[in-house]
Amino acid sequence: MTTETDATDSFNYELALRNCAGGDRQALQDIYRQESRHLLGVALRIVRQRQQAEDVVHDAFMNIWTKAGSFDAALGSGRGWIYSVTRNLALNAVRSGAREVSVDEETAQALDAQSSLDAHAQVADAFDLRVSLGRLNDCLSRLEPARRNCILYAYVDGCSHGEIAERTQTPLGTVKAWIKRGxxxxxxxxA
Structure with missing residues (x-):
């Protein structure tokens, strides 16, 4: 009797990826049969919506097919690479806020009316907003440039701490501390 672990251990991910890079569609099908349900679970845990998780897995297999040539066994396992492709796509989907919500006609009209009221209130608050932005700009200018950049990367560009560490060539712990203190x-x- 072969267990799932035995099947995973005997599957040669590196060879399958090399074959994908060479245009072998069967290799991609083999990877799909081997990992699709597990990758769906990974995506579902991150995006929390079945349809969006399925889209992530679809995109992951498209990336696996088109980018298999970039896999380097010296940097890690083939299975790990496949999972990182899926995980990164799922995280990107969450970051981009790619969630659509369908509403009925009555709700859409209510939202439009609320948007009009909000826009009117914003005109009244425009002066307060300019004052607050001026204070924020002044406060930001008082921070050290490295700390200010980390905060802007995080809150304006939407970068993760790891991405900021990469951009600034700074240790991850330092980036986290700078953002917290800043x-x-x-x-x-x-205040």
């Missing part, structure tokens, strides 16, 4: 300084300055 946000504390901004809160004090804005």
């Amino acid at each position: 946000m504390g300084t901004l809160r004090e300055c804005m």
Whole structure:
């Protein structure tokens, strides 16, 4: 009797990826049969919506097919590479907020009416907004450039701490500390 673990251990992910890079569609089908349900579980845990998770897995297999040539066994296992492709796509889907919500006609009209009221209120608050933005700009300018950049990368560009560490060539722990302390300084300055 062959267990699932035995089948995973005997499957040669590196060879399958090399074959995908060479245009072998059967290799992609083999990877799909071997891992699709597990990858769906990974995507579902991240995006929390079945349809979106299925889309992520579809896109992951498209990337596996088109980017299999970029896999380097010296950097890690083939199975790990496949999972990282899926995980990264799922995280990107969450970051981009690619969620659509369907509403009925009555709700859409209510949302439009609320948007009109909000727009009117925003005109009244435009002066307050300009004052707040001016204070924020002043407070940001008081931070050290490296800390300010980390905060802007996180809150304006939407970068993760790891991405910021990569961009700034700074250790991850340092980036986290800079953001935490910088946000504390901004809160004090804005109060």
